[in-house]
Amino acid sequence: xxxxxxxxxxxxxxxxxxxxxxxxxxxxxxxxxxxxxxxxxxxxxxxxxxxxxxxxxxxxxxxxxxxxxxxxxxxxxxxxxxxxxxxxxxxxxxxxxxxxxxxxxxxxxxxxxxxxxxxxxxxxxxxxxxxxxxxxxxxxxxxxxxxxxxxxxxxxxxxxxxxxxxxxxxxxxxxxxxxxxxxxxxxxxxxxxxxxxxxx
Amino acid sequence: xxxxxxxxxxxxxxxxxxxxxxxxxxxxxxxxxxxxxxxxxxxxxxxxxxxxxxxxxxxxxxxxxxxxxxxxxxxxxxxxxxxxxxxxxxxxxxxxxxxxxxxxxxxxxxxxxxxxxxxxxxxxxxxxxxxxxxxxxxxxxxxxxxxxxxxxxxxxxxxxxxxxxxxxxxxxxxxxxxxxxxxxxxxxxxxxxxxxxxxxxxxxxxxxxxxxxxxxxxxxxxxxxxxxxxxxxxxxxxxxxxxxxxxxxxxxxxxxxxxxxxxxxxxxxxxxxxxxxxxxxxxxxxxxxxxxxxxxxxxxxxxxxxxxxxxxxxxxxxxxxxxxxxxxxxxxxxxxxxxxxxxxxxxxxxxxxxxxxxxxxxxxxxxxxxxxxxxxxxxxxxxxxxxxxxxxxxxxxxxxxxxxxxxxxxxxxxxxxxxx
Numbered sequence: 140x141x142x143x144x145x146x147x148x149x150x151x152x153x154x155x156x157x158x159x160x161x162x163x164x165x166x167x168x169x170x171x172x173x174x175x176x177x178x179x180x181x182x183x184x185x186x187x188x189x190x191x192x193x194x195x196x197x198x199x200x201x202x203x204x205x206x207x208x209x210x211x212x213x214x215x216x217x218x219x220x221x222x223x224x225x226x227x228x229x230x231x232x233x234x235x236x237x238x239x240x241x242x243x244x245x246x247x248x249x250x251x252x253x254x255x256x257x258x259x260x261x262x263x264x265x266x267x268x269x270x271x272x273x274x275x276x277x278x279x280x281x282x283x284x285x286x287x288x289x290x291x292x293x294x295x296x297x298x299x300x301x302x303x304x305x306x307x308x309x310x311x312x313x314x315x316x317x318x319x320x321x322x323x324x325x326x327x328x329x330x331x332x333x334x335x336x337x338x339x
Numbered sequence: 340x341x342x343x344x345x346x347x348x349x350x351x352x353x354x355x356x357x358x359x360x361x362x363x364x365x366x367x368x369x370x371x372x373x374x375x376x377x378x379x380x381x382x383x384x385x386x387x388x389x390x391x392x393x394x395x396x397x398x399x400x401x402x403x404x405x406x407x408x409x410x411x412x413x414x415x416x417x418x419x420x421x422x423x424x425x426x427x428x429x430x431x432x433x434x435x436x437x438x439x440x441x442x443x444x445x446x447x448x449x450x451x452x453x454x455x456x457x458x459x460x461x462x463x464x465x466x467x468x469x470x471x472x473x474x475x476x477x478x479x480x481x482x483x484x485x486x487x488x489x490x491x492x493x494x495x496x497x498x499x500x501x502x503x504x505x506x507x508x509x510x511x512x513x514x515x516x517x518x519x520x521x522x523x524x525x526x527x528x529x530x531x532x533x534x535x536x537x538x539x540x541x542x543x544x545x546x547x548x549x550x551x552x553x554x555x556x557x558x559x560x561x562x563x564x565x566x567x568x569x570x571x572x573x574x575x576x577x578x579x580x581x582x583x584x585x586x587x588x589x590x591x592x593x594x595x596x597x598x599x600x601x602x603x604x605x606x607x608x609x610x611x612x613x614x615x616x617x618x619x620x621x622x623x624x625x626x627x628x629x630x631x632x633x634x635x636x637x638x639x640x641x642x643x644x645x646x647x648x649x650x651x652x653x654x655x656x657x658x659x660x661x662x663x664x665x666x667x668x669x670x671x672x673x674x675x676x677x678x679x680x681x682x683x684x685x686x687x688x689x690x691x692x693x694x695x696x697x698x699x700x701x702x703x704x705x706x707x708x709x710x711x712x713x714x715x716x717x718x719x720x721x722x723x724x725x726x727x728x729x730x731x732x733x734x735x736x737x738x739x740x741x742x743x744x745x746x747x748x749x750x751x752x753x754x755x756x757x758x759x
Contacts, residue, residue, distance in 0.1 A: 278533075
């Protein structure tokens with residue numbers, strides 16, 4: 140059907156192009172054939188195909204990725220359980236930072252975009268953002284650095300449309316590491332803006 | 340002082356001495372003449388347990404005197420009467436004769452310092468409940484040092500505030516200068532850190548997360564009153580009293596921009612001292628209150644800066660190390676100790692504020708958060724050299740490192756601001 144449509148369109152263009160010089164040279168030209176005449180001549184005396192057949196063709200699996208049907212899933216009432224589930228399902232996701240930095244990497248922005256979508260759909264929750272640092276700094280400066288990380292995440296969520304009045308921040312600096320280890324893999328986990336859902 | 344005998348009845352509260360000007364002179368104790376002293380074990384009234392008296396009184400007293408830099412303790416032969424002749428025999432200038440008796444609920448300690456001619460240089464009595472025996476030991480040590488060295492401000496009664504997690508949450512604790520008498524001050528059951536003394540030692544300010552945000556609290560030494568200092572800002576960390584006691588410098592944050600602020604201790608008159616878009620942290624007043632040191636990331640890494648107390652005349656003073664923080668002024672105001680990262684490891688650095696010359700003074704592990712003793716001769720700090728954070732103490736030249744805490748993890752030391 141699609142191919143037929145394309146061929147018909149192409150034909151029209153060719154015919155039009157062929158007619159252009161004629162149109163320019165002769166200001167008044169009678170069409171050589173009347174469209175109605177053609178139609179009556181070519182269309183057989185049968186009813187047109189039903190419109191439903193077009194719909195079927197467009198929905199071919201080849202053309203569009205088939206998404207699983209959306210299912211409503213209930214979220215836990217317990218706020219701690221809710222946070223665990225929300226992080227596990229990727230409804231909200233923490234933003235991770237490079238050493239000594241508080242700017243958002245592409246990955247961190249992606250995480251916050253995901254979180255912003257969910258937060259906008261779920262206005263019944265507020266958000267606490269905890270700023271965290273790895274142990275390779277000093278306690279006092281890291282408290283300030285954690286504050287900046289948490290607020291950088293807050294600002295970005297606000298630009299994505301999350302009402303900033305719903306967001307509170309706190310910095311734990313290096314006081315509450317997620318991974319107690321002393322290597323790069325532990326440190327990388329500990330440099331984050333940690334998103335925590337809280338009730339209103 | 341000769342032939343002078345007085346019986347001072349000390350119960351618990353002690354009169355406050357006027358603040359004494361103390362100058363920090365590294366190595367002075369080595370240069371000073373050391374006085375040899377013999378100290379026989381005290382005569383005890385019937386019923387007193389020698390082991391208890393040793394732990395609570397005799398041992399702290401002799402430790403204080405041995406580390407004073409003023410006295411050297413001469414070993415004594417056992418079972419010999421403490422006479423001037425004994426002092427001569429062991430090459431001591433003095434003998435300290437001690438007696439501990441009980442009077443009702445109290446212990447009374449009588450101390451007599453006699454020289455080799457038998458003349459009394461000091462005769463003094465101290466009375467207190469059994470629990471104050473260690474305090475009496477530190478008082479006596481202060482008096483002896485004052486007598487011999489002419490220094491009125493021995494530091495043996497000074498206190499070190501710190502944060503400890505041994506109770507299950509980080510809380511504010513106190514200990515004597517030698518690590519004795521460790522006791523819990525706050526019971527927030529929440530992260531409580533960074534204690535800082537008021538100049539009269541009667542209050543402390545610290546940061547607690549008990550409300551879910553970080554806030555500053557002021558507590559009183561007597562009466563236990565606690566006040567939350569409302570600032571309307573984020574962070575509220577690194578709080579520190581001005582030398583006059585009326586102001587508190589701290590780190591406040593608006594929209595993720597930490598800066599140095601000052602607020603009065605009643606919560607009024609909030610002032611912003613730095614306006615840079617970079618991270619500012621960790622303010623500390625100079626001893627005369629005219630300057631404030633702080634940490635700033637404005638150059639791309641955390642470095643130490645000094646400004647006038649109004650926020651003007653900012654200049655950088657740390658140029659070595661890729662991460663510097665925790666600056667704190669010596670009591671004499673001529674040196675600043677700070678945490679400095681050298682080859683990936685934090686060390687205590689002491690820099691002369693005028694010449695800019697600095698030296699590294701701590702050893703193994705990471706060593707952070709220096710705090711000067713009130714006489715400028717010692718520095719408390721936290722170290723993870725044992726694998727866990729513990730508070731230690733060393734001489735200001737880096738010698739005689741002694742770990743003061745062992746239970747749980749311990750950090751954020753701040754030494755009381757003046758001797759008592």
